[in-house]
Amino acid sequence: MNRHVKVTPQTTDLSRRSFLVGTAAAGLVLGFAGVSGIDQAFAAASTNFEPSVWYAISQDGLVTVTCGKADMGQHIASTMAQLICEELGAKWTDMRVQLASNDPKFNDPVLGAQITGASWSTMMNFDAMSRAGAAGRMALTEAAAAAMSVPAAELVVRDSTISHTKSKKQMSFADVVKSGKATKTFTPDELKAIKLKTLDQYTMIGVSVPQLDIPSKTDGTAKYGIDVMLPGMVHGAIVTPPVRFGATVKLVDDSSAKKVPGFIKAVTLDDKTGSTTGWVVAVANTYAQAKKAAEALKISYDGGANAKLSSQSLLDEAKRLQGLSDAGQFFVKDGDPAAALGTASKVLEAEYTTNINIHCPMEPMNATAEFKGDILHIYSGNQFATRSGAIAAGAAGIDPKFVVMHQMWLGGGFGRRLDADMMVPAVQAAKAVGKPVKVIYSRENDMTMDYSRPLTYQKVKAGVDGDGKLIAISHDVVSAWPTARWGIPDFLTPSVDKKGPLDAFAVNGADFFYTVPNHYVRTIKNEMAHNATPSGQLRSVAPGWTFWAVESMIDEIAHATGQDPAQFRISLLDGKGKNDGGAQRLRNTLLAAMGLSGYGTRKLPKGEGIGVACVSSQERAAASWTACVAHVAVAPSGTVIVKKLTVATDVGTQVHPDNIRAQVEGAALWGLSLAMYEKATLKDGGIEQTNFDTYTPLRMSQVPEVAVTVIANGEKPTGVGEPAVTVVAPAIGNAIFNACGARVRALPITAEAVKGAMKA
Amino acid sequence: MTTLNINGRNMSVDAVSDTPLLWAIREQLQMTGTKFGCGAGLCGACTVHVNGEAVRSCQTMVGDVAGKKITTIEGLSAKGDHPLQKAWIAEQVPQCGYCQSGQLMQAAALLSKNPNPTKEEVVVHMDGNLCRCMTYSRIQKAIMRAATEMRTASVGGNERRPT
Numbered sequence A: 001m002n003r004h005v006k007v008t009p010q011t012t013d014l015s016r017r018s019f020l021v022g023t024a025a026a027g028l029v030l031g032f033a034g035v036s037g038i039d040q041a042f043a044a045a046s047t048n049f050e051p052s053v054w055y056a057i058s059q060d061g062l063v064t065v066t067c068g069k070a071d072m073g074q075h076i077a078s079t080m081a082q083l084i085c086e087e088l089g090a091k092w093t094d095m096r097v098q099l100a101s102n103d104p105k106f107n108d109p110v111l112g113a114q115i116t117g118a119s120w121s122t123m124m125n126f127d128a129m130s131r132a133g134a135a136g137r138m139a140l141t142e143a144a145a146a147a148m149s150v151p152a153a154e155l156v157v158r159d160s161t162i163s164h165t166k167s168k169k170q171m172s173f174a175d176v177v178k179s180g181k182a183t184k185t186f187t188p189d190e191l192k193a194i195k196l197k198t199l200d201q202y203t204m205i206g207v208s209v210p211q212l213d214i215p216s217k218t219d220g221t222a223k224y225g226i227d228v229m230l231p232g233m234v235h236g237a238i239v240t241p242p243v244r245f246g247a248t249v250k251l252v253d254d255s256s257a258k259k260v261p262g263f264i265k266a267v268t269l270d271d272k273t274g275s276t277t278g279w280v281v282a283v284a285n286t287y288a289q290a291k292k293a294a295e296a297l298k299i300s301y302d303g304g305a306n307a308k309l310s311s312q313s314l315l316d317e318a319k320r321l322q323g324l325s326d327a328g329q330f331f332v333k334d335g336d337p338a339a340a341l342g343t344a345s346k347v348l349e350a351e352y353t354t355n356i357n358i359h360c361p362m363e364p365m366n367a368t369a370e371f372k373g374d375i376l377h378i379y380s381g382n383q384f385a386t387r388s389g390a391i392a393a394g395a396a397g398i399d400p401k402f403v404v405m406h407q408m409w410l411g412g413g414f415g416r417r418l419d420a421d422m423m424v425p426a427v428q429a430a431k432a433v434g435k436p437v438k439v440i441y442s443r444e445n446d447m448t449m450d451y452s453r454p455l456t457y458q459k460v461k462a463g464v465d466g467d468g469k470l471i472a473i474s475h476d477v478v479s480a481w482p483t484a485r486w487g488i489p490d491f492l493t494p495s496v497d498k499k500g501p502l503d504a505f506a507v508n509g510a511d512f513f514y515t516v517p518n519h520y521v522r523t524i525k526n527e528m529a530h531n532a533t534p535s536g537q538l539r540s541v542a543p544g545w546t547f548w549a550v551e552s553m554i555d556e557i558a559h560a561t562g563q564d565p566a567q568f569r570i571s572l573l574d575g576k577g578k579n580d581g582g583a584q585r586l587r588n589t590l591l592a593a594m595g596l597s598g599y600g601t602r603k604l605p606k607g608e609g610i611g612v613a614c615v616s617s618q619e620r621a622a623a624s625w626t627a628c629v630a631h632v633a634v635a636p637s638g639t640v641i642v643k644k645l646t647v648a649t650d651v652g653t654q655v656h657p658d659n660i661r662a663q664v665e666g667a668a669l670w671g672l673s674l675a676m677y678e679k680a681t682l683k684d685g686g687i688e689q690t691n692f693d694t695y696t697p698l699r700m701s702q703v704p705e706v707a708v709t710v711i712a713n714g715e716k717p718t719g720v721g722e723p724a725v726t727v728v729a730p731a732i733g734n735a736i737f738n739a740c741g742a743r744v745r746a747l748p749i750t751a752e753a754v755k756g757a758m759k760a
Numbered sequence B: 001m002t003t004l005n006i007n008g009r010n011m012s013v014d015a016v017s018d019t020p021l022l023w024a025i026r027e028q029l030q031m032t033g034t035k036f037g038c039g040a041g042l043c044g045a046c047t048v049h050v051n052g053e054a055v056r057s058c059q060t061m062v063g064d065v066a067g068k069k070i071t072t073i074e075g076l077s078a079k080g081d082h083p084l085q086k087a088w089i090a091e092q093v094p095q096c097g098y099c100q101s102g103q104l105m106q107a108a109a110l111l112s113k114n115p116n117p118t119k120e121e122v123v124v125h126m127d128g129n130l131c132r133c134m135t136y137s138r139i140q141k142a143i144m145r146a147a148t149e150m151r152t153a154s155v156g157g158n159e160r161r162p163t
Helices: A015-028 A076-088 A121-148 A173-179 A188-193 A287-296 A311-322 A337-343 A385-396 A423-433 A443-448 A527-532 A543-560 A565-572 A582-597 A657-676 A723-740 A751-759 B021-028 B083-090 B100-113 B119-126 B136-152
Strands: A049-052 A055-057 A063-067 A095-099 A155-158 A161-164 A169-172 A234-239 A248-253 A263-268 A280-284 A298-302 A329-334 A346-354 A366-372 A375-380 A403-407 A437-440 A456-464 A470-479 A518-525 A608-615 A625-634 A640-650 A705-711 B002-006 B009-013 B047-050 B053-056 B069-071
Touching: A049 A121, A055 A076, A055 A121, A063 A076, A076 A095, A076 A121, A121 A155, A121 A161, A121 A169, A121 A173, A121 A188, A161 A173, A169 A173, A234 A287, A234 A423, A248 A263, A263 A287, A263 A423, A280 A287, A280 A423, A280 A437, A287 B021, A311 A456, A311 A470, A311 A518, A311 A527, A337 A456, A337 A470, A337 A518, A346 A543, A366 A423, A375 A385, A375 A423, A385 A403, A385 A423, A423 A437, A456 A543, A470 A543, A543 A565, A543 A608, A543 A723, A565 A582, A565 A608, A582 A608, A582 A625, A582 A640, A582 A705, A608 A723, A625 A723, A640 A657, A640 A723, A657 A705, A657 A723, A657 B136, A723 A751, B002 B021, B047 B100, B053 B100, B083 B100, B083 B136, B100 B119, B100 B136, B119 B136
Parallel strands: A063 A095, A234 A437, A375 A403, A470 A518, A640 A705, B002 B069
Antiparallel strands: A049 A055, A055 A063, A155 A161, A161 A169, A234 A280, A248 A298, A263 A280, A329 A518, A346 A456, A366 A375, A366 A437, A456 A470, A608 A625, A625 A640, B002 B009, B047 B053, B047 B069
16 A cells, blocks of 8 residues: 555646756755655555545545645645546545645646746646546556456446446445555556546536635634644744844843743844844744733844835836846847837837835744754745745754645735745744744734835837837836845746846746737846845736736827727737737637627716726746726826726636636736735835735725636636736726826826826 | 633633733634734734624733623634625635634624625725735625525525536
8 A cells, every 4th residue: 555656747838947947946855755754754644545645545535635735825725636536536525635745745746846826836737636636546446346346447436436337336435445455556657648538528627616625714723824833832023123134133132021921032043044134033932922022122233235225216226227228138039129119100118117015915924943853843834845945944054854844724825925034033943942933923024024026117118100000119127036036046037138047037928929020128137126125926926017017008009009909909919920829819818808898888987997908927838818907987186996897817727617716806906906005115224014004905995896707718727816916907007098198107006196197 | 810701611811911812812722713914903814702892802902801701713603604604615705714714703793783784884894804815705795695694594595606
């Protein structure tokens, strides 16, 4: 028993990345399974049938799927179970899920690491989970055939039961597992040769089954990182400096903290991983005591190199860099925009900006660390166990192979939990006091120490010929580089002008599917912003700003040349050359959104407008084609009310229609929140907003009507968590222009800016 | 030592009187369904009932609630089958789920006083509860569904709507 079928990586469109990330990950985690003591860290069941690392069937017939992806509300654990269930032939009510440790055997079969993001999970695991499910069904069927003395080919598997119609014999999965006869193993080649179901044979995929994690999220029993309780555990509250990055602690005076009952120790972090600067942890018996002690600590700092910087400094620096002809690297270089702009009959030029944005998931960052013998155990909800385990090891000064990451449900991720800063205070406090320590960020720590969406500055020049045809776009994108910060070279992309690698996660989306013969995209790293406001992957990352510029400019060109903005987009999505395939899907998606919203069929009252946008987020190689029609009303004061968002998205194949709608709606509302309500600012090197009174994500009263339509055309499944974030802001901006003639080019959109642009 | 009446039982907690109720519940009593979100009464994740009123437990001190009747998500129903909890499952409301204990407790306080709220009343009552996953429209639908069920006290209103 207990034989494992190793599920091998499958080739996909993303094979380049899969190879590269696999290599990178191998560098981070070595020999995990060979470390003594690690085995004891995991409970192993021996009477179960485990046809693959991804699931086990117990003697009572329950199928427990181990999910290697972080589940932050996208119900990916349930989705993995659904994929397995489809091919296995189990009853949905028999399915259970659990979350994987960082054992490399649970690495993503395509990525070769444990990382959850970029809306990749379903597309990259679909094949592996399907084959794992099918392998289990075949093994069970073979065993049942032998036990019932009937030909395996005559058996039907459905609802966890294997039946032989002619003889009316049947066995449940539980019966077969109890018999101990299901022992067939599969080589990688055999797995690959399995003939999977075709679309028309699906009975589970495409059905909105009840999500397996939801009941535990209605009665308080779901366990998040913050809920971890270990015997003998004490608590840590952190004190973070007034400067986001670069401060050092000069002196800690704990004389007042010592008077707080339960106070144990103040630990100044010595962080060689570069995740934190100038942090101190107050450790006490309870969190309430730790918090009081943290407040009682008197700490003096050296603010460091960034202590005088503000949002304005970052923007000024971005503009300076954009003005340098030799700055940055090229992401797209087609034709010769400079020459084309010289001959164009009309040239448009505009600057687009976005402000700093904060993830602030509802569960503040936290981690619990425990040293047990040679092994460091980390309990935390995290999106990048492979790297975060290495950071924890770095904080402890041990080899990463001695770190076991215990995954928890994530109280929101949105990219924030790709980072591992929370490991450092937990590990160093645990080491300092010799006990397990749970560190919880206050909301103020969480907001001011976010790996934020960076402040961005973009300049776009566009040229049209005498017939109103778009002939050139020159697009500069200046920002901090969120992924370069990780220091994993293979996450970077070669620049087309061979000036070294660039961070595609700072510029994805600018390589759109419109046919523009002369098209340059230059990406410039704003080193000042990069250092002062270390940026992270905020839900949708670069397409959240690149499409703000692209989709606003496309609209500006349409208006400048007297064309309907939607029809203008359709004409540019002609599918010529490299855009073949994607352009047509995006065009169809735009048409779907137009149709669903009744585009062009109604006359609107004065002060109201409709705007469109369409995007190929997240990236060309893995796009979910998404379009939005926004309907707004603008008051003379400039106040904008978003009345309705209509979103269409082409996801190829839908595994769980209801979940896709939930994700797309949530993403669209994120887009609205970022477009209208969320703004963080840097002053004296620190983030000024500290809680939900000044950083203000969308609330229920601000939710407009949202209509979602999902196109499932049988192509490969794509991701749905992020693309709709990126399409909403430009659709709203374009709607505002149509409502009142005001063109806004800065996010978030304010009444003041709208009113100012009306007069202009 | 302070004695708290939580979910119908008297429990003593070793916490000074100015300890936030939130941390006494979560750490001392290890009932972790009530969540910490902001520590400032701005997000609603820590909502519990004190004498039937929805309050923010991060802003409520242990010393102020001794002897009062406190209800947490663990005590909302015996088997997770309060009409709101059933409606939350029927509408498949939660995404990450972290704010949902607070949302449920906030909603339960509304329905106990107003069994037939309008959409506007729901929005006003729920506007202090943040959901970063933005599940707001499903929260609204689930509250309406639960209200209907509580009024008609009918059974079998649990099927999924078509998608």
